[in-house]
Amino acid sequence: MLDVLVVDDDFMVARAHERVVEQVAGYRVVGVAHTGAEALAAIAALCPRLVLLDIYLPDMTGLDVIRHARSRGNDLDFIVLSAAREAETISAALQGGIASYLLKPFKVEELLSRLTVYSERRRLLGRPGDLSQSDLDLALGTSGTLSAPPALPKGLSKETSLLVARSLSDSAPDVAASECAEALGLSRVVARKYLEHFVLTGQATVTLRYGQTGRPQRRYASRPI
Structure with a gap:
């Protein structure tokens, strides 16, 4: 199973993302966070494989979450789900090694396809040969x-x-x-x-x-x- 942490300051949006993840075989949501501090604490405690991350958080940006998580040596991936469309923000996220970036608002099918691609990528890179x-x-x-x-x-x-x-x-x-x-x-x-x-x-x-x-x-x- 791929453990997922959902991070979004909007409680309803976070719940919606959680429901999408629950539709995909091989995934499970292990936690939900609404601030950057909560996200970093959950990453340390729950060790998720994947984080669905918003950029706009009340105490720090999603980019800060990525940087702090990377500096602490956490082995995980990020899919950014955000309305942030500034070129510098997207560039910084890409440099942080995110797996994908999906602009809000988006259709459920688009997030489903990102999750499907991610799990297939993990399968390919995890097999021998x-x-x-x-x-x-x-x-x-x-x-x-x-x-x-x-x-x-x-x-x-x-x-x-x-x-x-x-x-x-x-x-x-x-x-x-x-x-x-x-x-x-x-x-x-x-x-x-x-x-x-x-x-x-x-x-x-x-x-x-x-x-x-x-x-x-x-x-x-x-x-x-």
């Missing part, structure tokens, strides 16, 4: 053998697109939307949106598999680049 280029692309959040175009249609995120693309590339010879959804912890409808987008952009092909009853099943396969 060498990594392939596609593994590195996913771990670093860059495009792999089946890449999403820079501008995705509204409602589709780059992070989830990369995960679906990876699942599609790894599936042999093809995959159904339901199978892709189950592997990634997505709904079938969401997985199908991404797969159909890949077909539309020429990154994947689709064939129909007819069974004895019901509608034919749409099977997707990656198209070599």
Whole structure:
């Protein structure tokens, strides 16, 4: 299990983030903090693997929390969830080694995709042996053998697109939307949106598999680049 600490000065927002984390398999919330001091105390006492961190806190900034935690040698990662969009703030957060930065307000699906990508990254980097280029692309959040175009249609995120693309590339010879959804912890409808987008952009092909009853099943396969 990946232990998560939620840090936000707004009690309702913190609870909302907590509920999102509870939806993702493999995660559990071990604590909630509403100030920087509470966050640092919780980090020391609970040793979370991941902190969902706001930048605007009443006693210090989220950047201060990151700096203090790093200086104390805490082994953890941060995903920043904040309305702070100043270039210098985001740059400082990136220099602090954050795993991701998500601007408020955001949709639940966007946070879910960040958490899914993070857990996949942990899985890849924690396994023995060498990594392939596609593994590195996913771990670093860059495009792999089946890449999403820079501008995705509204409602589709780059992070989830990369995960679906990876699942599609790894599936042999093809995959159904339901199978892709189950592997990634997505709904079938969401997985199908991404797969159909890949077909539309020429990154994947689709064939129909007819069974004895019901509608034919749409099977997707990656198209070599």
